[in-house]
Amino acid sequence: MNKNKSFQFILAMLLIGFAGLVYFNSGAINQVPDISISTINGEEIATTSLHGKPALITFWATDCPSCIKEIPHLKAIHADYADKGVSIIAIAMKHDRPEHVIAMTQAKSLPYTIALDPKGDVAKAFGNVRLTPTTFLVAPDSTIALHKLGLFDEEKMRKQLDKLLAKS
Structure with a gap:
Protein backbone atom coordinates (compact mmCIF):
# COMPACT_ATOMS: atom_id res chain seq x y z
CA MET A 1 0.00 0.00 0.00
CA ILE A 29 7.41 28.52 -32.36
CA ASN A 30 9.77 27.69 -35.20
CA GLN A 31 9.40 30.88 -37.24
CA VAL A 32 9.35 34.55 -36.29
CA PRO A 33 5.73 35.74 -36.41
CA ASP A 34 4.88 38.38 -39.01
CA ILE A 35 4.02 41.26 -36.68
CA SER A 36 4.92 44.84 -35.94
CA ILE A 37 6.70 45.85 -32.74
CA SER A 38 6.38 49.35 -31.21
CA THR A 39 9.52 50.89 -29.76
CA ILE A 40 9.71 53.38 -26.89
CA ASN A 41 10.65 55.99 -29.52
CA GLY A 42 7.36 55.48 -31.36
CA GLU A 43 8.88 53.54 -34.25
CA GLU A 44 7.24 50.45 -35.69
CA ILE A 45 9.49 47.52 -36.55
CA ALA A 46 8.08 44.84 -38.80
CA THR A 47 9.61 41.48 -37.99
CA THR A 48 9.89 40.91 -41.75
CA SER A 49 12.53 43.67 -41.78
CA LEU A 50 14.82 41.42 -39.72
CA HIS A 51 15.12 38.92 -42.58
CA GLY A 52 18.65 38.44 -43.92
CA LYS A 53 20.68 38.86 -40.71
CA PRO A 54 20.57 37.24 -37.27
CA ALA A 55 18.61 39.00 -34.54
CA LEU A 56 18.12 38.64 -30.81
CA ILE A 57 14.63 39.23 -29.48
CA THR A 58 14.34 39.15 -25.73
CA PHE A 59 11.32 39.56 -23.50
CA TRP A 60 12.17 41.27 -20.23
CA ALA A 61 10.80 43.31 -17.35
CA THR A 62 12.22 46.10 -15.22
CA ASP A 63 11.31 44.13 -12.07
CA CYS A 64 13.09 40.95 -13.22
CA PRO A 65 16.47 40.43 -11.49
CA SER A 66 17.69 38.01 -14.19
CA CYS A 67 16.75 40.52 -16.88
CA ILE A 68 18.82 43.20 -15.16
CA LYS A 69 21.71 40.73 -14.85
CA GLU A 70 21.47 40.05 -18.59
CA ILE A 71 21.78 43.72 -19.63
CA PRO A 72 25.61 43.84 -19.64
CA HIS A 73 25.65 40.75 -21.91
CA LEU A 74 23.18 42.33 -24.31
CA LYS A 75 25.16 45.58 -24.33
CA ALA A 76 28.40 43.72 -25.06
CA ILE A 77 26.81 41.71 -27.86
CA HIS A 78 25.31 44.89 -29.28
CA ALA A 79 28.73 46.61 -29.20
CA ASP A 80 30.39 43.73 -31.05
CA TYR A 81 27.66 42.70 -33.48
CA ALA A 82 25.59 45.77 -34.40
CA ASP A 83 28.06 46.70 -37.16
CA LYS A 84 27.67 43.18 -38.53
CA GLY A 85 23.92 43.76 -38.94
CA VAL A 86 22.69 41.92 -35.84
CA SER A 87 19.62 43.55 -34.31
CA ILE A 88 18.69 43.29 -30.65
CA ILE A 89 15.13 44.06 -29.65
CA ALA A 90 14.24 43.94 -25.96
CA ILE A 91 10.47 43.79 -25.52
CA ALA A 92 9.08 44.84 -22.15
CA MET A 93 6.27 42.69 -20.84
CA LYS A 94 2.73 44.07 -20.72
CA HIS A 95 2.74 44.52 -16.93
CA ASP A 96 5.74 46.85 -17.17
CA ARG A 97 4.72 50.50 -17.08
CA PRO A 98 6.15 52.47 -20.03
CA GLU A 99 7.62 55.16 -17.77
CA HIS A 100 9.55 52.45 -15.86
CA VAL A 101 10.87 50.99 -19.13
CA ILE A 102 11.94 54.41 -20.40
CA ALA A 103 13.56 55.32 -17.06
CA MET A 104 15.56 52.09 -16.97
CA THR A 105 16.55 52.46 -20.62
CA GLN A 106 17.99 55.87 -19.80
CA ALA A 107 19.52 54.89 -16.45
CA LYS A 108 21.28 51.84 -17.92
CA SER A 109 22.13 53.58 -21.25
CA LEU A 110 20.65 50.73 -23.25
CA PRO A 111 21.99 51.06 -26.82
CA TYR A 112 19.77 48.47 -28.46
CA THR A 113 16.11 48.76 -29.44
CA ILE A 114 13.62 48.77 -26.58
CA ALA A 115 10.00 47.98 -27.33
CA LEU A 116 6.73 47.94 -25.42
CA ASP A 117 4.01 45.30 -25.50
CA PRO A 118 1.16 47.00 -23.60
CA LYS A 119 -1.51 44.48 -24.64
CA GLY A 120 0.70 41.40 -24.64
CA ASP A 121 0.10 40.80 -28.35
CA VAL A 122 3.79 40.41 -29.18
CA ALA A 123 4.33 37.94 -26.33
CA LYS A 124 1.32 35.94 -27.58
CA ALA A 125 2.65 35.93 -31.13
CA PHE A 126 5.98 34.55 -29.87
CA GLY A 127 4.34 31.47 -28.39
CA ASN A 128 2.62 33.07 -25.42
CA VAL A 129 5.75 34.19 -23.55
CA ARG A 130 4.98 34.49 -19.83
CA LEU A 131 8.34 34.33 -18.10
CA THR A 132 11.35 36.63 -18.28
CA PRO A 133 13.90 36.70 -19.57
CA THR A 134 12.92 34.72 -22.64
CA THR A 135 15.26 35.12 -25.58
CA PHE A 136 14.88 34.11 -29.20
CA LEU A 137 17.87 33.94 -31.50
CA VAL A 138 16.52 34.50 -35.00
CA ALA A 139 18.36 33.06 -37.99
CA PRO A 140 18.72 35.08 -41.22
CA ASP A 141 15.90 33.01 -42.77
CA SER A 142 13.57 34.11 -39.91
CA THR A 143 13.53 30.69 -38.25
CA ILE A 144 14.09 30.43 -34.52
CA ALA A 145 17.65 29.13 -34.07
CA LEU A 146 17.45 29.19 -30.26
CA HIS A 147 14.69 29.72 -27.71
CA LYS A 148 16.12 30.31 -24.23
CA LEU A 149 14.11 30.71 -21.06
CA GLY A 150 16.18 32.35 -18.32
CA LEU A 151 19.63 33.88 -18.51
CA PHE A 152 21.51 33.03 -21.67
CA ASP A 153 25.21 32.18 -21.73
CA GLU A 154 26.98 35.03 -23.53
CA GLU A 155 29.82 32.89 -24.87
CA LYS A 156 27.42 30.31 -26.31
CA MET A 157 25.26 33.09 -27.79
CA ARG A 158 28.30 34.61 -29.49
CA LYS A 159 29.24 31.24 -30.99
CA GLN A 160 25.68 30.84 -32.29
CA LEU A 161 25.73 34.36 -33.75
CA ASP A 162 29.08 33.72 -35.42
CA LYS A 163 27.71 30.54 -37.03
CA LEU A 164 24.62 32.35 -38.27
CA LEU A 165 26.65 35.27 -39.61
CA ALA A 166 28.95 32.88 -41.46
CA LYS A 167 25.88 31.42 -43.23
CA SER A 168 24.30 34.78 -44.13
Whole structure:
Protein backbone atom coordinates (compact mmCIF):
# COMPACT_ATOMS: atom_id res chain seq x y z
CA MET A 1 0.00 0.00 0.00
CA ASN A 2 2.81 2.39 0.87
CA LYS A 3 4.50 1.70 -2.49
CA ASN A 4 1.23 2.45 -4.24
CA LYS A 5 0.97 5.85 -2.54
CA SER A 6 4.58 6.66 -3.45
CA PHE A 7 3.89 5.75 -7.06
CA GLN A 8 0.75 7.91 -7.09
CA PHE A 9 2.65 10.83 -5.55
CA ILE A 10 5.44 10.57 -8.13
CA LEU A 11 2.91 10.29 -10.94
CA ALA A 12 1.02 13.32 -9.64
CA MET A 13 4.24 15.36 -9.43
CA LEU A 14 5.19 14.39 -12.98
CA LEU A 15 1.75 15.38 -14.25
CA ILE A 16 1.92 18.70 -12.41
CA GLY A 17 5.40 19.34 -13.83
CA PHE A 18 4.23 18.48 -17.33
CA ALA A 19 1.17 20.73 -16.98
CA GLY A 20 3.44 23.57 -15.83
CA LEU A 21 5.75 23.01 -18.77
CA VAL A 22 2.83 23.08 -21.17
CA TYR A 23 1.40 26.19 -19.49
CA PHE A 24 4.64 28.15 -19.49
CA ASN A 25 5.87 26.99 -22.88
CA SER A 26 2.60 26.23 -24.57
CA GLY A 27 3.38 27.89 -27.83
CA ALA A 28 6.86 26.93 -28.96
CA ILE A 29 7.41 28.52 -32.36
CA ASN A 30 9.77 27.69 -35.20
CA GLN A 31 9.40 30.88 -37.24
CA VAL A 32 9.35 34.55 -36.29
CA PRO A 33 5.73 35.74 -36.41
CA ASP A 34 4.88 38.38 -39.01
CA ILE A 35 4.02 41.26 -36.68
CA SER A 36 4.92 44.84 -35.94
CA ILE A 37 6.70 45.85 -32.74
CA SER A 38 6.38 49.35 -31.21
CA THR A 39 9.52 50.89 -29.76
CA ILE A 40 9.71 53.38 -26.89
CA ASN A 41 10.65 55.99 -29.52
CA GLY A 42 7.36 55.48 -31.36
CA GLU A 43 8.88 53.54 -34.25
CA GLU A 44 7.24 50.45 -35.69
CA ILE A 45 9.49 47.52 -36.55
CA ALA A 46 8.08 44.84 -38.80
CA THR A 47 9.61 41.48 -37.99
CA THR A 48 9.89 40.91 -41.75
CA SER A 49 12.53 43.67 -41.78
CA LEU A 50 14.82 41.42 -39.72
CA HIS A 51 15.12 38.92 -42.58
CA GLY A 52 18.65 38.44 -43.92
CA LYS A 53 20.68 38.86 -40.71
CA PRO A 54 20.57 37.24 -37.27
CA ALA A 55 18.61 39.00 -34.54
CA LEU A 56 18.12 38.64 -30.81
CA ILE A 57 14.63 39.23 -29.48
CA THR A 58 14.34 39.15 -25.73
CA PHE A 59 11.32 39.56 -23.50
CA TRP A 60 12.17 41.27 -20.23
CA ALA A 61 10.80 43.31 -17.35
CA THR A 62 12.22 46.10 -15.22
CA ASP A 63 11.31 44.13 -12.07
CA CYS A 64 13.09 40.95 -13.22
CA PRO A 65 16.47 40.43 -11.49
CA SER A 66 17.69 38.01 -14.19
CA CYS A 67 16.75 40.52 -16.88
CA ILE A 68 18.82 43.20 -15.16
CA LYS A 69 21.71 40.73 -14.85
CA GLU A 70 21.47 40.05 -18.59
CA ILE A 71 21.78 43.72 -19.63
CA PRO A 72 25.61 43.84 -19.64
CA HIS A 73 25.65 40.75 -21.91
CA LEU A 74 23.18 42.33 -24.31
CA LYS A 75 25.16 45.58 -24.33
CA ALA A 76 28.40 43.72 -25.06
CA ILE A 77 26.81 41.71 -27.86
CA HIS A 78 25.31 44.89 -29.28
CA ALA A 79 28.73 46.61 -29.20
CA ASP A 80 30.39 43.73 -31.05
CA TYR A 81 27.66 42.70 -33.48
CA ALA A 82 25.59 45.77 -34.40
CA ASP A 83 28.06 46.70 -37.16
CA LYS A 84 27.67 43.18 -38.53
CA GLY A 85 23.92 43.76 -38.94
CA VAL A 86 22.69 41.92 -35.84
CA SER A 87 19.62 43.55 -34.31
CA ILE A 88 18.69 43.29 -30.65
CA ILE A 89 15.13 44.06 -29.65
CA ALA A 90 14.24 43.94 -25.96
CA ILE A 91 10.47 43.79 -25.52
CA ALA A 92 9.08 44.84 -22.15
CA MET A 93 6.27 42.69 -20.84
CA LYS A 94 2.73 44.07 -20.72
CA HIS A 95 2.74 44.52 -16.93
CA ASP A 96 5.74 46.85 -17.17
CA ARG A 97 4.72 50.50 -17.08
CA PRO A 98 6.15 52.47 -20.03
CA GLU A 99 7.62 55.16 -17.77
CA HIS A 100 9.55 52.45 -15.86
CA VAL A 101 10.87 50.99 -19.13
CA ILE A 102 11.94 54.41 -20.40
CA ALA A 103 13.56 55.32 -17.06
CA MET A 104 15.56 52.09 -16.97
CA THR A 105 16.55 52.46 -20.62
CA GLN A 106 17.99 55.87 -19.80
CA ALA A 107 19.52 54.89 -16.45
CA LYS A 108 21.28 51.84 -17.92
CA SER A 109 22.13 53.58 -21.25
CA LEU A 110 20.65 50.73 -23.25
CA PRO A 111 21.99 51.06 -26.82
CA TYR A 112 19.77 48.47 -28.46
CA THR A 113 16.11 48.76 -29.44
CA ILE A 114 13.62 48.77 -26.58
CA ALA A 115 10.00 47.98 -27.33
CA LEU A 116 6.73 47.94 -25.42
CA ASP A 117 4.01 45.30 -25.50
CA PRO A 118 1.16 47.00 -23.60
CA LYS A 119 -1.51 44.48 -24.64
CA GLY A 120 0.70 41.40 -24.64
CA ASP A 121 0.10 40.80 -28.35
CA VAL A 122 3.79 40.41 -29.18
CA ALA A 123 4.33 37.94 -26.33
CA LYS A 124 1.32 35.94 -27.58
CA ALA A 125 2.65 35.93 -31.13
CA PHE A 126 5.98 34.55 -29.87
CA GLY A 127 4.34 31.47 -28.39
CA ASN A 128 2.62 33.07 -25.42
CA VAL A 129 5.75 34.19 -23.55
CA ARG A 130 4.98 34.49 -19.83
CA LEU A 131 8.34 34.33 -18.10
CA THR A 132 11.35 36.63 -18.28
CA PRO A 133 13.90 36.70 -19.57
CA THR A 134 12.92 34.72 -22.64
CA THR A 135 15.26 35.12 -25.58
CA PHE A 136 14.88 34.11 -29.20
CA LEU A 137 17.87 33.94 -31.50
CA VAL A 138 16.52 34.50 -35.00
CA ALA A 139 18.36 33.06 -37.99
CA PRO A 140 18.72 35.08 -41.22
CA ASP A 141 15.90 33.01 -42.77
CA SER A 142 13.57 34.11 -39.91
CA THR A 143 13.53 30.69 -38.25
CA ILE A 144 14.09 30.43 -34.52
CA ALA A 145 17.65 29.13 -34.07
CA LEU A 146 17.45 29.19 -30.26
CA HIS A 147 14.69 29.72 -27.71
CA LYS A 148 16.12 30.31 -24.23
CA LEU A 149 14.11 30.71 -21.06
CA GLY A 150 16.18 32.35 -18.32
CA LEU A 151 19.63 33.88 -18.51
CA PHE A 152 21.51 33.03 -21.67
CA ASP A 153 25.21 32.18 -21.73
CA GLU A 154 26.98 35.03 -23.53
CA GLU A 155 29.82 32.89 -24.87
CA LYS A 156 27.42 30.31 -26.31
CA MET A 157 25.26 33.09 -27.79
CA ARG A 158 28.30 34.61 -29.49
CA LYS A 159 29.24 31.24 -30.99
CA GLN A 160 25.68 30.84 -32.29
CA LEU A 161 25.73 34.36 -33.75
CA ASP A 162 29.08 33.72 -35.42
CA LYS A 163 27.71 30.54 -37.03
CA LEU A 164 24.62 32.35 -38.27
CA LEU A 165 26.65 35.27 -39.61
CA ALA A 166 28.95 32.88 -41.46
CA LYS A 167 25.88 31.42 -43.23
CA SER A 168 24.30 34.78 -44.13
